[in-house]
Amino acid sequence: MVRWNDRFIALCQAAEAARAALPPIYQAPERAFAAANPLLIFGELRKYANQQLKFVEWGSGVGTITIMADLLGYRAFGIERDVRLVSVAQRLAEQVGSDAVFGAGNFVPPAHLPTAAPSVPAEFALDGGGADGYAAISCLPTDIDLFYVFPHPEMIDVFHELFTRVAKPGARLLIYSQLMEVLTSVRTLMGATALVLA
Numbered sequence: 001m002v003r004w005n006d007r008f009i010a011l012c013q014a015a016e017a018a019r020a021a022l023p024p025i026y027q028a029p030e031r032a033f034a035a036a037n038p039l040l041i042f043g044e045l046r047k048y049a050n051q052q053l054k055f056v057e058w059g060s061g062v063g064t065i066t067i068m069a070d071l072l073g074y075r076a077f078g079i080e081r082d083v084r085l086v087s088v089a090q091r092l093a094e095q096v097g098s099d100a101v102f103g104a105g106n107f108v109p110p111a112h113l114p115t116a117a118p119s120v121p122a123e124f125a126l127d128g129g130g131a132d133g134y135a136a137i138s139c140l141p142t143d144i145d146l147f148y149v150f151p152h153p154e155m156i157d158v159f160h161e162l163f164t165r166v167a168k169p170g171a172r173l174l175i176y177s178q179l180m181e182v183l184t185s186v187r188t189l190m191g192a193t194a195l196v197l198a
């Protein structure tokens with residue numbers, strides 16, 4: 001039997017190799033394509049594992065976290081606007097035997113642009129338009145139980161607001177912050193709880 005540790009290590013190694021094979025623009029230390037620490041996210045995903053919850057990663061990059069969610073028993077989806085990264089993620093899933101689903105498109109649903117956004121460089125901003133990422137994964141935001149995102153630190157409140165506007169009551173948001181912490185909020189009937197350390 002393959003132990004979970006072995007699968008996790010195999011996934012992280014394959015993800016690193018996939019990332020290293022990308023063109024230099026993806027390797028730059030700027031955070032537009034930075035990857036989260038998978039171990040920290042693993043600790044959070046494990047709390048709600050094996051319940052067949054629907055998980056979506058907003059901006060799934062090479063797919064590491066979405067695949068990890070799939071391996072932990074979620075029905076896992078990644079939405080990514082960069083089609084090259086979507087292909088890399090799909091290959092990575094195949095390589096490690098994961099059923100994670102990746103769709104190319106925008107995770108900001110049409111007509112749900114945030115009302116107020118800080119001035120951050122364009123690659124970190126939340127922009128609408130382009131292909132609908134939810135159509136690409138055949139899911140609606142209101143189907144999702146657990147959202148995960150790794151945003152620019154100045155965009156954390158904007159993502160929290162987006163979650164409040166699109167998620168169903170009971171859904172949970174996990175945010176990986178630049179401080180290597182995971183923040184969480186739960187959608188309630190009236191809005192969403194404040195972001196707190198998970």
Ligand SMILES: C[S@@+](CC[C@H](N)C(=O)[O-])C[C@H]1O[C@@H](n2cnc3c(N)ncnc32)[C@H](O)[C@@H]1O
Binds near residue numbers: 065079081105133
């Ligand atoms: C900082 S990386 C995070 C990668 C991965 N989620 C992780 O935690 O390791 C952000 C990713 O989100 C993607 N992205 C940013 N805005 C997006 C949008 N509106 N719709 C879809 N993908 C987006 C970027 O192309 C990039 O791959």
